[in-house]
Amino acid sequence: MELWFKELHDAASGITFKIKEYLYSGKSPFQKIDVFEVETYGRVLVLDGMVMLTERDEFIYHEMICHPALRVVHPDPEKILIIGGGDGGTVREVMKYSEVKKVTLVEIDKEVVEVSKRYLHNISGALLDPRLEIRFEDGVHFVKHSEDKFDIILLDTSDPVGPAVSLYRKEFYENCKNRLAQNGILVTQAESPWAQLTTLKNLLSEIKGLFHKTTLYLSHIPTYPGGIWAFLMMGENYDINKIQRPLPPGTKYYNDDVHIGMTALPQYLKEALDGNY
């Protein structure tokens, strides 16, 4: 028997994987969680039918959500807040900087962490780091009520359906801004500019005027819709071209050349965002 997984990225196109082994299927209070293994991509984590990561290409997303901010942030990036990211991949990358003293991970769904610890060891290993505090609560609630300040906040969220909808609203970004330490930086994953351009446009429209600086940057992610993924950096005072500290060894996608190239937007995207960016 051959078992094929299919994720549609629009009404008529998508990605397909031949499943070598089905490892886990469960339903948390928040979403459906599946893990299976693919011969050419390793283990794959799927939430509500959407590929969140594969072992083969997860390094791209996890490096790109954090290294640019960690390289250009002005103060020593001692305190980091990650919202979402229960798989542990973003924590793993952040922990590569010795300047980082404390990481707070706010994940709404405890079962994502449990499943990742059980099935995705290369990704979840960093969840054991003593500098990490994990809080199982709603990120929206956390940034509204916390009084802590963070040098960097990373929004490692899922697509704007189900539990993640309110992560794309202006009020959430205002509350994130209030949680930033002086010269702090906020980064959010910003969906596929090819397949989910409306989401990116809505996001830019929600945050318009909220930050003194915003930088949209791109990366290739083979298993995400369109193979292209956007991130948005926001803050009051940073220079994207001014690197403040050396790159820790061992990155597999991000490097100094990528840092320069990542802000080049294709013409179709420039034109589509005209007026909002």
Next chain:
Amino acid sequence: MELWFKELHDAASGITFKIKEYLYSGKSPFQKIDVFEVETYGRVLVLDGMVMLTERDEFIYHEMICHPALRVVHPDPEKILIIGGGDGGTVREVMKYSEVKKVTLVEIDKEVVEVSKRYLHNISGALLDPRLEIRFEDGVHFVKHSEDKFDIILLDTSDPVGPAVSLYRKEFYENCKNRLAQNGILVTQAESPWAQLTTLKNLLSEIKGLFHKTTLYLSHIPTYPGGIWAFLMMGENYDINKIQRPLPPGTKYYNDDVHIGMTALPQYLKEALDGNY
């Protein structure tokens, strides 16, 4: 009845399209040719089971194979040779430069041109340009026996299977080099550095030492394996950072920012090519 097309990019993963209308299926002396329509990608041209282009994203490949060379080549790029590219997309982009006086298209498979003229009007329209000469012959034979010289040669070839195998051998590149006018530039599509890294490595190894300058550059192409596609520029005397002429209006992917960003190689690729590039 739902009809789904699937192209595997490796043993266990690939892209899938829901077919809205099946327009053409035929077998030329060289390959199988299919054209179908997809609601979200428009018409799709498939050769031997591999997606060559879709109406929605073909602009990326066709702009990226030619504009970088046309921007940086030193002399007036009057004479252009295109090998492959019977669909007409590369011809369309090249014709945007008024400096271009003559384009020679050498396509082995007349039926690709016929099918494109019949089903892909937005792409094949430029095949009517009076500056174009179409020759239906083997590109390998052409560059071996022609005595013409070209300012730019573009290798708009299919994957290294079937009729295209000898397009990836050193002798072919030597013959192309002999057909370059002084300060001429050769560009080849160079496959997916994610899904077909071995092909790219073999290509770099075949051409090693042949040209004074080589530049590898990248683009996002959603419907190609891995969503990332490489091109290789070769020549004796060009500066990739020195733009010689303005960009013609109307590009949808390529622009001055993309020109700078396209040469940033991700770390995994830098490491994989170490020693050959």
